[in-house]
Amino acid sequence: MFAYLVRRLLAAIFVVLFIIWFTFTLQYLQKPYGVNTPAYNFCPTKPVYTCVHPYIVKLGLSQGYFIRLYQYIEGLVVHLNLGYSYKLNQPVYSELKLLIPRTFWLAAVSLTLAIIIALPLGIYQAWKRNSAFDYTATGVVFILYSVPAFVLALVLLDAFSFHSPIPYHFAASPPYGVNAWAMFTNPLAFFLPILTLAAATVAGLSRFMRSSVLDVLVQDYVRTAKAKGCSSRRVLFRHTMRNAFGPIITIIGLYLPVLLGGALIVEDVFNYLGIGQATVVASNNDDSYMLLAITIIGTVMVVIGNLAADLGLAIVNPRVRIEGSAR
């Protein structure tokens, strides 16, 4: 198990270093002045050499590629310095420090909710496969799955504003609050963003849950368990579910990038303050350095999530724990 975790950790470090290199190189491709663009930001009315050059020297932009890459990595890894937003004229971290936990909580609560819904749904569908319930659920999930997250958000926004099923205008109070705990003190305001993200996630996950359980249900050991007279509850919970959890954890790990993308759209539609909305604002401001930092943060979040999934996999699957062979 130790060797397995070390290998996954090395892979994770490789991913993070790769994305750091990638974002760093993107700095050189910026429009319109390449890596010198931040220096030109200081001379908006007079983009000439005499104005720009002092800033290029001051910001260290004239140094070589590898020296700057080294400094960039050192700054990120050692000092956790995410860079400087030249458009907002302040460090990226001071902008994002309140937003990161908010996005994290949005994603985490929605994912938890989605798992709570999708897991029993998938198991029940597989258990009663080809029944009317199975077909209905598959149909509903397919519709949810085909509708992109932002259309789903718009439909729910419309459905829960004027046409709200309960006498409450869900879109009237935006999901603000000093920090993420507002989610728990004022749940009605956060209802729509969480519902949208959870619905999109259920659509993404429950098909895999169903097929993962189905794969286990046809195994020999399930038949043996039935043959030796186990109750169906015991077969389901003892023999099927424990074995189905492995693939499900892997799939949830793989789903994390999509989840963050969904969070971005949901934050944009529902005006939820988070790194997704910050991304959209930064994009419309042409704030490249903010975007590069956010890309790194998003990747690190996904990588940490994947590591957690690997750990979970090792816990539920003895084969991984002992041999360290499963991917």
Add this chain to the structure above:
Amino acid sequence: MSKIPIFRGRTAAEQASIDQASKSYEISEEQFGGQLEGDHEVQNSSIGTMLPTSESGDGLVMQPPSMDSTGLVSRSDFVDIGGGLADEQGFASEKPIPLWRQMLGVYFENKLAVVSTGVLIFIVLFCYLGPLIYHTNQTIYSTNIQINQPPSANHLLGTDSSGFDVLGRIMFGGEYSLAVGGLAGLVAIVLGTIYGMTSGFFGGFVDGIMMRIVDALLSIPLLFLLITIVTIFQPSAVVLICVIGFTLWFGNARIIRGDALVIRDLEYSQASTSMGATKWHIIRQHVFPNSISNIVTVGTFAIADAILFLATLGFLGRGIPVPGTDWGTMMALGQQFILNKWWWEIWPVCIVFVVTVVCINYIGDALRDVFEVRLRQR
């Protein structure tokens, strides 16, 4: 190219003579009864799962020639271990149906796919030929009196906040959405194919490095990456095609790499190698033709994804810049008025967009089934 004898299917005349030969063989088998069965068990186990090469004009035969010493076609040509089509119909009782005809048959059996194809063709015609019939102004901003008008005889779906006719706008935006999405999907599948084939074919160390890079790219949240790159390069139709294409190929590369990895180790590839074929020849003659099915299927989904990502970017304000537009940008504009209940500015374009994406996905599903024809034979 070095001259290597490669089996390319049979001509009709050859096929007829083989049929003739096999019929006489069938009779002799009846006479000998079970005795021959044992023989063929041995032969069966020795054949590889040969897939047809794609270039023969006059109908393909599903199995490779495995002539026995007498020069006749042995039963193992038509029967496989699993017991497929030929097993049920008896031994080569009729001329095999050409592969493409079988595929077309399977495609048309799938009613959903046929409807989807029809709807998709309709949407494409609607976007590209519609403006020739339904003339609208899509260039000049209108005065106050014409904006946000509800549907009327003059404007079948009303006007938007800039005074543009919404129905004409959907056509105009659709031209960009379909073209950019389609081309971006094409870029994605070409890149994915090249990368995946290289990785899968060479295997070993090269494969390890190349796939770790894909793993790394797959753990980046795609939407964040896409927005970042689009912002850095500034959106335009060409930039969007390249950027969406360059960010969508990772998954495709993985699937195609899996194909290549399997096919290069199959018996017929090994046979080619033993006959002195170059690596390039094996890629061109065996690996590529046999992974076409996955390439086409994955490519269809890539186009759907590309249209989806273009709309997402448009929705977030980074779509085709003015004076052009795309469906996502239109949705972003209409979203502002969703609480005004000005439905014509948002829902029609949403419906057209979702229907397009769903149709392409259905076609992809159907294509996957179509190519399973090949698997059914095994």
